[in-house]
Amino acid sequence: MNLVKRLASEVKRNRWWTRKTRVVIGVSTGVDSMVLLYLLEHLKYYRPQIIVAHVNHELRKASVTEEKYIRKYCHQHHLTLVVAHWRKQDHPKTGTENAAREFRYRFFKHVMRKHHASVMLTAHHLNDQDETVLMRLIRGGDIRELTGIHRCRKFANGYLIRPLLQTPKHDLRKFAVQHHIKWYEDRTNYSLKITRNRMRHRLLPWMTQEDPRAVFHIGSYVHQLTLLVQDNMLLNARLIKPLKTDRDNWWKLDPLMKSSRVIQLGMLHELFRQFDSQLMITPPMMHEVIILLNDNDRPQGRIAVGNQRHLQKDYHQFGIVKDQSLSGPNVKSSFSVKLNQWYRLLNGDEFGVFGKPLSQFHKQFKFNLSKFDFPLKVRQGQSSDVLRLKNGGHQKVRRIWIDKKLSNHDRNSSQILKTKNGFSLALLGVKASFTEASDNAKPYWLIVKRAQKRG
Structure with missing residues (x-):
């Protein structure tokens, strides 16, 4: 089966796109991406609406020639082209490869959104997969990383698909020569200073000398491991x-x-x-x-x-x-409280004391306070602080911490609401004191809005 028929079969089986789908393809003018572009153009029933995305990284002199070529190619083939330049002044002193990749994929997302495309294509192939797996194997880490490059994943407002991921580099080169497809070689792909290039030009050739189908064998193991990881994820999701x-x-x-x-x-x-x-x-x-x-x-x-x-x-x-500081920006551990106003606590919760209940909040603490109890104040809770119980007794904050099984982190961020005279009204968000009704007292309601749901 030739590559055009193979791609058509993959598109049909996986329902990747239809003729009306807008598809962005990243084209560097290298052999891989030029072959993929050729394949898209020659699909009979599944040719999508093609948008070519090209990045001039301004890292090599040849980039100018490559950009001119892809502009001419798209003009002759009546293809939409979008070009981005990664300016030299934006190049980092170190980590250029990763920074270039981040710029490239940000650009791809931009093109997808601008043209309302739902599919992004890159020309990663089987050798790229093997090189990635070998690098991760040597580096060490989580076994799930050995599943390598994903063939299809969510991206921007759609999906990133790599249709050639199961096709070896040799087949792409052979196809390009047979169909007279022009491409440009990036000389940096031969520099042995780059880890991937050492995998490509040293380790993989040595492995194929031992077994000519080594590239396929690695790909097969990756596929099997991917299925095992997916099955394991489904099982653990139930557990x-x-x-x-x-x-x-x-x-x-x-x-x-x-x-x-x-x-x-x-x-x-x-x-x-x-x-x-x-x-x-x-x-x-x-x-x-x-x-x-x-x-x-x-x-x-x-x-x-x-x-x-x-x-x-x-x-x-x-x-x-x-990981965050207890107080965070604009949050105080001690402050005076005004009625009918929300305040943020150290643990991220919000609270307020109101002159009437607010119906949208289920849990509210009612206090009976006189004018001599104001202004109310908040400070960090201490283990020796006490709250008054309805039976007339008292309970120390330390005992409340223990009974509620609060962590040391929550204890350190707890705050207490006090009257002007120092009476403890509430360990905010945890427990409130009992206050008796009297002729001189009016009802007020303490309401705490949780930063997140809690058990």
């Missing part, structure tokens, strides 16, 4: 359902502890993936997490998991929290 709480990004610990540590590992990987797919937890880091969660002698604890996040264990629950 973690009983762990859910009504608190965002917090889960029940007890159901997790009923599973073996091997099963716990998969469940935790899925929780982290659902929280943030870019959050890559290293094996040593995951080992620390499992040790903490299984340690009955440590009811509380925190472990950094990257991306300015911590896994936090609080008695019978655990969650993922952002």
Whole structure:
């Protein structure tokens, strides 16, 4: 089967696009992208509305010639072309390759949105896949990274598809020669200073000497591993359902502890993936997490998991929290309170004291206060602070912390509402004091808006 028929078959089977679909294709003028552009143009029933996106990275003198060629080509073939320049003054001193890639994909997203396209195509092929997997294998990390480059994934307002990902480089070159397709070689692709090039020109050729089908074998393993990872994700997604709480990004610990540590590992990987797919937890880091969660002698604890996040264990629950200062910008630990006004607390919640109840809030604390109780003040809670109970007794804040199983982090960020005379009205968001009605007192309502749902 030739490449045109093969692509047509893939488009039909996967329902990637129709003739009315607007498709953006990234073209560098290298052999891979020029072949893919040729294939799109020669699809009989599945040729989409083609928009060519080209980036002049201004890294090589040849870039000028390549841009002129793609402009001429698109004009002759009546194709829409969008060109972007990555100006020299924007080039970083280090990490040029990654920065260029980020610029390129930002540009692709822009073109998709501008032209209302739902599909983005790049010409990555089987050798690119193998090189990526070998680099990750040598570097080390999470086994899921060995699934390599995804053939299809969500991107911008549609999908990024790599139709040639199962086609070896050799077939693309052979096709280009047979069909007299002109392309340009990027000389930097031969520099052995670049890790990918060493995979391409040293390691892969050595492997194909051992077995001519080595490129296909690596691709086959990647495909099998991808299927296994997908099956595992589906299984773990079912297993973690009983762990859910009504608190965002917090889960029940007890159901997790009923599973073996091997099963716990998969469940935790899925929780982290659902929280943030870019959050890559290293094996040593995951080992620390499992040790903490299984340690009955440590009811509380925190472990950094990257991306300015911590896994936090609080008695019978655990969650993922952002690393941030307690106060944050424009948030004070101590301040005076005016009626009918909202204030932000250290833990991110908001509260206010109002002269009448607000019907949209289910939980409200009613106080009976006289004019001598004002102004009300807020300060950080202390373990020695006490709240008055309805039976006439008192309860220390320290005991409330323990009874409510508040973490050290929550205790440090707790704040207390006091009257002018120092009477503790409430441990804000946790518990309120009892106040008696009197002729000199009027009713007021304390309302706390949660920053997130909590159990």
